[in-house]
Amino acid sequence: MKAEEISRKLIDKKLKVTPQRIAILEAIINLNNHPTAENIVEYIRKNHPNISVATVYKVLDALVDSRLIKKVKTERDIMRYDGVVESHHHIYCSDSDRIEDFNDNELNELLEKYFEKKKIPDFKIEDIKLQIIGKYIKTK
Amino acid sequence: MKAEEISRKLIDKKLKVTPQRIAILEAIINLNNHPTAENIVEYIRKNHPNISVATVYKVLDALVDSRLIKKVKTERDIMRYDGVVESHHHIYCSDSDRIEDFNDNELNELLEKYFEKKKIPDFKIEDIKLQIIGKYIKTK
C-alpha cells in the first residue's frame, strides 16, 4: 500500500499525519500476519532506525481507537494487531503462534440468519467472530 | 462442587492433591465468570489467607496443562480462566469485561455440518468457538 493511501486513512480519521504513523500502519498491513508491537518495531527499524517503542505503542492505541486496526484476542500475554478491520474470522494453529484470516460470506450469512431466528435475550449482537482452532497438515 | 469431587479430578490427571489446588480449582468453578488470577487469589484468601500469588499462577498453569481448566482469549493483557472445558462459546460485552458462556447444540451441529461440507485446505479443525460481541440491553 502506498504512503499516500495510508495518509488518506489517517486524514479521514482526523489523525495528524506523521512519518511514524505511516510507517506503523504500513507495517501492520504489510506484515499481514497479526504482528506484535515488537514485530512492528523490528520491521520499521529497517527504514526508520530511531523510532521509539513508546511511540509504537502510542500510535497503536490511537489506531485502535480510530478503528484503523484491531486488537486480536489470544491466550498469550502479548498483544497482536490486525490491519483488516472488516469483520472476519481467525484460524488459530494449535501448535504455533500462527493466526490466519478466514473469510467466508456464505458462513456469515448462515450465522446472521441463525441469530436472527434465535435471539440472545437482552443482548444486541454487534459482531460474531469464529476462532477456528486446529492444525495445518503436511500434504504429501 | 464438593472438595472430594475436585480431588477426584486432580487424581484422574495424576496431579498431587493439595489444599491449594483444591481451593484454586474450586474458586474457578464457583467464580464461574472467567476470573483473573487476582480474582482467584482474592476469593481464596477468605478461607486460605496465606496462599501465595506464585502458587496460584503455578497451579493455574498445571491445571491448564492437564486440561482441567482453559485460558480465555481476550484483547486485554490480563489472563482469564475458564472452568468449563467442554467446547462452548463466549459472549463478550463490548462495554465491560463481562464474558458469559453460550451453549447451543443446534448451532454446533450447524457449524459441524457446514465445515464437513466446506473443508479448509490442509487444515484439521479441532475446535470452533464463537466470540459473540455486543451489548446487554436494559429491558423496561
Add this chain to the structure above:
DNA sequence: TTTTAAACGATAATAATTCTCTTATAATAA
C-alpha cells in the same frame, strides 16, 4: 512564516507473570 497543539523519543514506572530457592508436605514404601 509563525504559532501551537499534538506527537515523538528516551527513560522511568507499573503491573502481570515467571523465576529462584528454601521449606513444607503429599504420596509411596517399609
Add this chain to the structure above:
DNA sequence: TTATTATAAGAGAATTATTATCGTTTAAAA
C-alpha cells in the same frame, strides 16, 4: 504408622510487556 522422597508451596526478586512522564520536535492551521 513412620520414614523417605519427589514434588509443591511460599516469599520475594526478576522479567517482560505496556504505560506514563516530560522535555523536545514537528505537522498543520493561521
